[in-house]
Amino acid sequence: LLSAYSAANYRKDILQKVLYASSSDRWEESSLNMIKGSVGKCYSSRRPLPLAQIMCQCTLGDPCYWSSAPSPDENSSEFIIFQGETFSLVDSLLVRPYQASWHPGSPVYGPKEVIVEFLEPLSSDIAYPALPSRKFAVNEFRSNAEFDNVERAYYRSPALPLSHSRGPHLLRLPKPQLLIGGRIRLIFRGKYQRQTLGGDDFYMCLNPCKVFGI
Numbered sequence: 001l002l003s004a005y006s007a008a009n010y011r012k013d014i015l016q017k018v019l020y021a022s023s024s025d026r027w028e029e030s031s032l033n034m035i036k037g038s039v040g041k042c043y044s045s046r047r048p049l050p051l052a053q054i055m056c057q058c059t060l061g062d063p064c065y066w067s068s069a070p071s072p073d074e075n076s077s078e079f080i081i082f083q084g085e086t087f088s089l090v091d092s093l094l095v096r097p098y099q100a101s102w103h104p105g106s107p108v109y110g111p112k113e114v115i116v117e118f119l120e121p122l123s124s125d126i127a128y129p130a131l132p133s134r135k136f137a138v139n140e141f142r143s144n145a146e147f148d149n150v151e152r153a154y155y156r157s158p159a160l161p162l163s164h165s166r167g168p169h170l171l172r173l174p175k176p177q178l179l180i181g182g183r184i185r186l187i188f189r190g191k192y193q194r195q196t197l198g199g200d201d202f203y204m205c206l207n208p209c210k211v212f213g214i
Contacts, residue, residue, distance in 0.1 A: 112190030
């Protein structure tokens with residue numbers, strides 16, 4: 001294995017594209033916004049958040065985040081399946097909940113926990129539904145026999161807790177894990193926040209995530 005110094009030098013975000021997601025609220029809030037090429041300028045801006053989000057245009061109908069479908073259950077889960085590099089030694093991930101400055105109270109729509117799964121390599125390509133897709137519940141996805149192979153994980157991390165804050169949250173695996181085949185599922189368990197614009201449902205909104213490996 002590489003030394004700690006070498007690992008730090010070669011460590012990078014290995015995510016390449018989004019393959020599938022459990023749900024999306026609106027077409028423009030698709031999970032396609034979760035990949036690094038879609039990162040909103042508002043997250044890294046040093047301007048006050050309301051101004052940064054206006055300049056990013058995520059307050060004006062061009063979201064830089066993914067939003068789940070609404071749920072009445074604060075303990076409901078969501079997931080996103082990514083394609084990463086085919087082989088990598090993964091040690092951590094970065095999760096960035098979205099803070100909606102234009103919603104009353106400027107709420108942060110983050111998950112309570114994250115679980116990392118490495119999915120078994122496929123013998124042939126799975127025909128995922130096109131993204132952005134209609135709203136899928138997790139249970140509906142899991143009951144669909146066409147995607148049984150997609151559900152098989154050879155590595156599953158313990159639940160990694162997040163505080164109810166914008167972050168960013170750097171979460172480390174208990175020890176580095178070898179990713180083979182490149183498919184990663186991030187499971188986001190629990191929702192902290194009800195929407196404050198009206199209604200009683202819980203949402204989860206995230207800026208692009210990163211998974212770090214060498």
